[in-house]
Amino acid sequence: MLARDSRRSMVQLPTDKAAALAQKAHSAFVAEKFEQAEAMFVDSSTLLRSHVLKSKAPDEDAARTWVAAYCGAASAARAQGGYARAQKRLNEAEAFVLRTYGAKDAVYANVLNERGILFKYQGRFKEAEAEYKKCKPLIAKGFGKDSESMSVLLHNLGGIAHAQGHWKRAEAYAREGLRLRENLAKPDAVAVAADQSALAAILDVAGKHDEAATLLASALATFKKKLGPRSFEVGVTMETLGNLHYRINDLPKADKLLSAALEIQQERLGAGHPELAFALHNLAVVRIDRGQPEDGRPLLQEALATFKKTFGPKHANTLVVKERLESLGKPAVAAKAKVVVSVAKAPAKAAKAGKATKARKPSKSR
Numbered sequence: 001m002l003a004r005d006s007r008r009s010m011v012q013l014p015t016d017k018a019a020a021l022a023q024k025a026h027s028a029f030v031a032e033k034f035e036q037a038e039a040m041f042v043d044s045s046t047l048l049r050s051h052v053l054k055s056k057a058p059d060e061d062a063a064r065t066w067v068a069a070y071c072g073a074a075s076a077a078r079a080q081g082g083y084a085r086a087q088k089r090l091n092e093a094e095a096f097v098l099r100t101y102g103a104k105d106a107v108y109a110n111v112l113n114e115r116g117i118l119f120k121y122q123g124r125f126k127e128a129e130a131e132y133k134k135c136k137p138l139i140a141k142g143f144g145k146d147s148e149s150m151s152v153l154l155h156n157l158g159g160i161a162h163a164q165g166h167w168k169r170a171e172a173y174a175r176e177g178l179r180l181r182e183n184l185a186k187p188d189a190v191a192v193a194a195d196q197s198a199l200a201a202i203l204d205v206a207g208k209h210d211e212a213a214t215l216l217a218s219a220l221a222t223f224k225k226k227l228g229p230r231s232f233e234v235g236v237t238m239e240t241l242g243n244l245h246y247r248i249n250d251l252p253k254a255d256k257l258l259s260a261a262l263e264i265q266q267e268r269l270g271a272g273h274p275e276l277a278f279a280l281h282n283l284a285v286v287r288i289d290r291g292q293p294e295d296g297r298p299l300l301q302e303a304l305a306t307f308k309k310t311f312g313p314k315h316a317n318t319l320v321v322k323e324r325l326e327s328l329g330k331p332a333v334a335a336k337a338k339v340v341v342s343v344a345k346a347p348a349k350a351a352k353a354g355k356a357t358k359a360r361k362p363s364k365s366r
Contacts, residue, residue: 015062018047022069029076030190032232032268038076044069053096063100067093067107071114078118081273083310090115106142109135109149113156120160121274123311129160151180155195158202167206174199190233193222197237204244216241235264239279246282251290258283277306281321293328300325 025040045066052058052066074089094111101107116131135153143149154177161170178195181187200215216237223233242257262279269275284299300321307318 013051013059013062014047015059015065018044018062018069019065021047022065022072025069025072025076029072029079030227032227034076034079038073038080041069041073041076045073058100063096064107067097067110071110074118075114078114078121081269081275083118083122083274086118087115090118104138104141106138109138109142109153112138113153116156116160120156120163121310123315123317125160125164129157129164132157132160146180146183148181148184151177151184151191151195153177154180155198159198162198162202162205167202170202171199171206174202189222190226193219193226193237194233197233197240201240201243204240204247209244209248212244213241216244230264230267232265232268235261235268235279238264239282242286243282246286246289251286254286255283255290258286272306274306274310277303277310277317277321280306281317281324285324288324288328297325297328300328 021040021044025037025044028034028040029037048062048066048069052063070089070093074086074093077083077089078086090111094108094115097105097108097111112131112135116128116135119125119128119131132153136150139147139149139153154173158170158173158177161167161173174195178192178199181192181195196215197219200212200219203209203212203215220234220237220241223231223237227233238257239261242254242261245251245254245257258279262276262283265273265276265279280299280303284296284303287293287296287299304318304321304325307315307321311318
């Protein structure tokens, strides 16, 4: 009898296609096309979803590509203000990672970092800091202490320290993150600019206005060149520069910059986005200090409504805006109000989702 040629069937996974689609999604995210980026990240993860979530031993590349794409979808949802949607995806990604790889695998850093960003945007600062700190040993082991991923984490740790008013700690994190970024073999100019802008915001509050202004000028030039003059990053950097001019008591310049920044952010994010509350509040403070309380009032009212919805009625930012609104009905305010620090302004840059052997790099937040 003739022997039959025995062939073992093999499931062909579209890992390469999913990774390529996730890379396109990342490019769309960087270009601030957040809705488009989210759709492509979702499509990428869907290509692998059935195999990854149902298999007891999923293909390594497929599994890690799915985690990166799904975290990317969460990042894009957050950038649009879809916090609940982002949280749901991150919870699902975390459950898969812990079940498949455990809490010590570097791929877990991607989930933790993105959830830290989400918590920060929701005003949950201590929870965000805890997520970031869990990342540090994972990144050090999986990517290295001087890696791009470590520079991203230091950027985010600086941002959360900034949000909590820990200026010295924030500055130390931000400086080290920028140093690592600049010393990479091929530093990304846009990422360097984001690090410069984040450090500048910290230096400004710490009273180091000259250095902050120099960093902001450099960052603004890069963003305009690489992303365009109406990009969201340009709007955020202009807002930080406007806050700086407020602090040095150049109110006309502050008004001009903050007005332009708000216009760009409204254009890029759309009406009602949670992140607009910061720009609305800061411009209102300048208008009030310029003797135009009736111009500031509607801006504060809109900011208050957004802060209540995003952070809740008892959060520090909500209470500051509420108090400021109430003070407009009084004959005088005892002291000049400070601008609320923009604790979570720029959308995080999504992790690149190409094929990887260990884990994807965590994304960045300002």
